[in-house]
Amino acid sequence: IQLTQSPSSLSASVGDRVTITCRASQGINNYLAWHQQKPGKAPKLLIYAGSTLQSEVPSRFSGSGSGTDFTLTINSLQPEDFATYYCQQVNSNPWTFGQGTKVEI
Amino acid sequence: EMQLVESGGGLVKPGLSLRLSCAASGFTFTDAWMRWVRQAPGRGLEWVGHIKSRSYGGTADYAAAVNGRFTISRDDSKNTVYLQMNSLETEDTAVYYCSTEITLGGVIYWGQGALVTVSS
Numbered sequence: 065i066q067l068t069q070s071p072s073s074l075s076a077s078v079g080d081r082v083t084i085t086c087r088a089s090q091g092i093n094n095y096l097a098w099h100q101q102k103p104g105k106a107p108k109l110l111i112y113a114g115s116t117l118q119s120e121v122p123s124r125f126s127g128s129g130s131g132t133d134f135t136l137t138i139n140s141l142q143p144e145d146f147a148t149y150y151c152q153q154v155n156s157n158p159w160t161f162g163q164g165t166k167v168e169i
Numbered sequence: 170e171m172q173l174v175e176s177g178g179g180l181v182k183p184g185l186s187l188r189l190s191c192a193a194s195g196f197t198f199t200d201a202w203m204r205w206v207r208q209a210p211g212r213g214l215e216w217v218g219h220i221k222s223r224s225y226g227g228t229a230d231y232a233a234a235v236n237g238r239f240t241i242s243r244d245d246s247k248n249t250v251y252l253q254m255n256s257l258e259t260e261d262t263a264v265y266y267c268s269t270e271i272t273l274g275g276v277i278y279w280g281q282g283a284l285v286t287v288s289s
Contacts (some may be wrong), residue, residue, distance in 0.1 A: 095274040099214075105277045106266060107214065122247045150214055154270060154277070158230065159204060161214040 065089055065153050069162030076167065082138040084165045086151035091131050094132045095155035097118055098136045101164075107150065111136065143169055171195035171278050173267045178283030181257055189252040189283050191267030193277075199223060201271060203243060203250040207263040209284075217265070220250060257287045 066089040076082050094114035099107035107119045109126035114134060124139045138145055145153065146169045151162040177189040183269040191203070202225070205217040218231040220241045229241040250267060267280040 093274075097277055098275075108276050108284050111280075112276055116277065152214070152277070154274060158216045158232070159219075159221065160216065161205070164213045 065156060065160050067091060067098055067153055067154055067160055068152055069161040069165055071165060072163065073166040073168065076141050076169065077144060078141055078169065082145075082167060084133045084136045084149055084151075084167075086129075086136070086162050088134075088153055089134045092153045092155035094130055094154060096127075096129070096134050097152045097154060098125075099150045099152060100145075102140045102151065108143075110149075141167075141169070145169070152159045171271075173269070173278055173280035175267050175280040175283035178265065178285050180286045180288065182289050183257060183287055185257055186253070186255045187257060187285060188254065188265075189207055189265055189285070191241065191250045191252075191280055193248045193250070193267075193269070196269075196271055198248040199241050199245045201269045203241070204251050204268045205241060206266045206268050207252075207261075208266070209260070209263040212263075214266075215263075217252070250284060254285070257285075262287045 069117045070085050085125045098111040098116050101107045110125050115127045126137045128135050146168045147152050150164050172194045174192045181187045183282045202221050204219040207215050207217050218241050220229040220243050242251045264282040264284050267284045270277045
């Protein structure tokens with residue numbers, strides 16, 4: 065299953081609302097996760113099952129979508145949100161990932 | 170607490186071998202499919218392979234780029250999964266992450282990563 069993530073990068077200001085999209089080449093039953101990765105660090109799970117917020121992740125992060133089209137939204141962007149974001153499907157093997165979206169503050 | 174800890178990374182010459190280990194704790198390891206994912210410098214995340222739980226046959230599948238050179242195995246008595254990497258190429262230089270999910274569509278866990286550098 066191919067995942068197409070857009071945009072590949074974006075520039076935003078503190079306080080902005082940011083939206084990243086992920087399109088799957090076929091339906092994935094909402095088995096989509098979103099990860100945040102900072103330089104030199106392992107990916108950090110933000111959202112799983114399409115819209116479930118992982119424990120201790122700030123509520124400004126949210127996920128939505130179904131079928132093949134999914135969205136990660138960051139409300140009121142904070143300086144610590146500078147990172148690269150990846151979508152990932154776990155509906156079928158092998159796991160596949162989007163190509164990433166770099167968010168620059 | 171759920172934890173995955175990789176070890177065994179390092180610098181290796183092309184053509185040689187290296188074995189990574191991933192020690193798991195905090196969940197029922199025998200029920201888990203264990204995955205290896207890598208990230209080359211400046212690149213995205215790439216699935217390397219996975220090994221199924223014993224109840225699913227305990228077999229492994231691999232990405233085309235590593236098939237025939239890499240082998241994933243598991244020791245359920247030690248809660249550890251291994252990635253044996255043979256005939257290493259410079260293109261295998263990456264951080265290798267161990268990962269798993271306990272239930273389909275549920276929380277995904279990551280290790281801290283192990284850096285493998287293949288260079289002469």
